[in-house]
Amino acid sequence: MATQVTEAAAEEAHVREQTLVHDEIAFANDAKMTARDVDVFYGEKKAVDSVSIDVDSHYVTAFIGPSGCGKSTFLRCFNRMNDTIDIARVQGRIELDGEDIYDPRMDVVQLRARVGMVFQKPNPFPKSIYENIAYGPRIHGLASNKADMDGIVEASLTRAGLWNEVKDRLDDSGTALSGGQQQRLCIARAIAVDPEVILMDEPCSALDPIATAKIEELIEELKGRFAIVIVTHNMQQAARISQRTAFFHLGNLVEYGDTETIFTNPRADRTRDYITGRFG
């Protein structure tokens, strides 16, 4: 009897840990980045537990889940930002266009140009608006002369919806802009080096609703040109801007599916309880 109970519990635990991937994703994927059995440890503590996911290049993919669920930690694996944390250790395989990004021969600086990142708090360099954009293209040798660079700066700021607001004060400090403008400057800086993937870690959580709407509009504009992965605590934001949603809990990827299905008819109990506000 006791063994039966234990077996049942083990079985249940096993079922709980299975990631529920919706069919339409499993069959219709055009993966830009793939993660397979990725674990992340902070010292002894396992923060991400055997996560496998494909990120499609044509969509905005949202990572949602309660604080501490591992979604940001996992996101930071995609351009090896966790390398900068001494006690962090990543296991498993992550590929960008089929290439192992944790291969020792991988040039991390090059990787981070291909997989850009935008953070929760806008972090412009304490330099001019122009220099904020020009820095990346310069170190990657994307411009051969001043005219080229001017073109890149204008194009990046235009794509980030910021050009008209800053074109007359490109020499002003980036830190003098409003929070929302600073965040769009950071997005402009990320796209200036022509990345393939943009990772966004709660890019709107420090912004007011109007600045948030502008960022969301920008994400909408950029969709399709770059693969975008966004971590957000704002469920409505995930529902508004993403086409794919992945729900994380306790380091597991619980469910991954069409955003519409996740928010109208989630399959996993944990997803449902979380998005309807029944957690805990």
Place this chain on the structure above:
Amino acid sequence: MNSTTAHTVKSFDDDLRLLRSMIGEMGGLARSQVNEAITALLSHDVELAKRVVEADKRIDELEMEAESFAISIIARRSPLAQDLREVIAALKIGAVIERIGDYGKNIAKRVEALSSSGYRGASAGVEQIGSMASTLVDDAMRSFAERDPFLARAVSDGDEAIDDYYESLFQTLLGEIAEDPENTAPATHLIFIIKNLERIGDHATNIAEMVHYSATGEHLEDRPKGGDATGLSLPL
């Protein structure tokens, strides 16, 4: 199928409960309107019929209240998943119940003309289809109250019997007209009445379909709605 866990924000549960009780009350009223309209019709009770016509206003008021409340829940709570389905289903079911109330009122409005005509044909048939429609509404509302997708499916299937019964009754009434043209006016009234009852059955099915969607997230496969009498030959 449904989470029994409460929301972290308790007043959200209170809101959903209140919305459900508003819709439940509307359903109960609409069903008793249909019953009383049939009773008034069969007992030639013109006074009762007038009360039915009057009472329809209460259903209309309740529908507006429920609609405003559902909109306010959407605005304030941003419901998702089964909560979203439940609020949208309540919104749509409220509108359907309001239509059922209108059909009840329409039946009641014909009582005076029928009563003064002296025509007494087909009353057993009308009583039968009236009770079928009323039972179906009751079952649909019970499936709503209990969030029961299986009962909802049974309601959807049960509508077929009303459609068949309606078609045979329609044929009978046409026969009455053919037999004696004096019957034309009252029999036509009755044809409208049984058509209304047949439509009430369709609306009960609509309620059941929304209950099924709300409870499971899956749409019931669409059953062709019969009862249009388009296949009947006219004996005239």
